[in-house]
Amino acid sequence: TARNGGPAIDDRTQPTRRTRSNAFGNHFQAVFQSRYLWLWLLTPDGTLVDANDLALGRADVDRDAVVWRPIWETAWFDRDAGLREQLVQAVDLAASGEEYRSEADLYARGGLRHVDLTLRPLVDAAGIPSLLILEANDLSPLQALQRDRDVLVEALDVGVVVHRVGGEVAYHNRAAERLLDDLSVVLTPDGRVVDEDGRPMSTEELPAVRALSTSRPVLNAVIGLARADGVRWLRVDAHPLHHPERPHRTAR
Numbered sequence: 001t002a003r004n005g006g007p008a009i010d011d012r013t014q015p016t017r018r019t020r021s022n023a024f025g026n027h028f029q030a031v032f033q034s035r036y037l038w039l040w041l042l043t044p045d046g047t048l049v050d051a052n053d054l055a056l057g058r059a060d061v062d063r064d065a066v067v068w069r070p071i072w073e074t075a076w077f078d079r080d081a082g083l084r085e086q087l088v089q090a091v092d093l094a095a096s097g098e099e100y101r102s103e104a105d106l107y108a109r110g111g112l113r114h115v116d117l118t119l120r121p122l123v124d125a126a127g128i129p130s131l132l133i134l135e136a137n138d139l140s141p142l143q144a145l146q147r148d149r150d151v152l153v154e155a156l157d158v159g160v161v162v163h164r165v166g167g168e169v170a171y172h173n174r175a176a177e178r179l180l181d182d183l184s185v186v187l188t189p190d191g192r193v194v195d196e197d198g199r200p201m202s203t204e205e206l207p208a209v210r211a212l213s214t215s216r217p218v219l220n221a222v223i224g225l226a227r228a229d230g231v232r233w234l235r236v237d238a239h240p241l242h243h244p245e246r247p248h249r250t251a252r
Contacts, residue, residue: 041133041134046088048066094129095132101117102117116139119135169183187208221235
């Protein structure tokens with residue numbers, strides 16, 4: 001059954017994969033067989049109609065063993081009760097026409113993979129969801145790169161600060177602590193930051209703020225940090241870090 005208490009689906013109602021492919025069309029199949037995304041095609045009640053080769057291969061499962069089962073009872077999702085319940089709720093949301101997105105750990109050959117999970121409806125001419133498309137973008141390689149990056153940045157003698165648009169610091173290395181004393185001067189000078197002429201700099205003049213406001217890097221800026229024992233002069237580069245679906249951040 002598609003869900004507890006739902007209608008039963010027997011072999012007589014299950015079209016062959018060739019029939020499904022003809023129905024979806026060659027163009028859809030070309031997109032569906034992505035080399036980068038794990039993809040599943042579902043009915044609005046969460047029944048798995050098809051999975052692409054990448055998703056099947058990552059979990060080392062056979063297509064015939066998983067199709068026409070509720071997606072939360074398949075090998076990628078059925079080992080985590082919380083994830084199963086999350087999928088049930090996501091299917092209800094997508095079947096009502098809304099998109100669902102979250103990060104999750106999915107079972108795969110060789111261990112869990114951390115993915116960005118998106119479930120969206122495919123609507124018919126009347127605007128009614130006729131199918132759901134579930135996609136997973138594997139973030140595990142990116143996480144490994146980020147760990148390597150953090151090790152490298154931590155070893156630098158150059159101070160690195162990454163902060164979000166709202167002003168809170170997302171990351172900094174030990175060199176930044178040593179050079180800045182107080183990381184808040186990156187965005188709020190409060191009379192503690194001066195230009196090359198010794199004039200106190202306003203918030204709008206700070207390299208990081210200029211990079212954020214213009215979406216352009218600010219390079220080779222010279223600032224001075226007023227300290228009890230004198231001025232510490234620093235040369236600063238500020239780079240806006242763009243993400244296609246997230247607010248800009250700045251690294252310096």
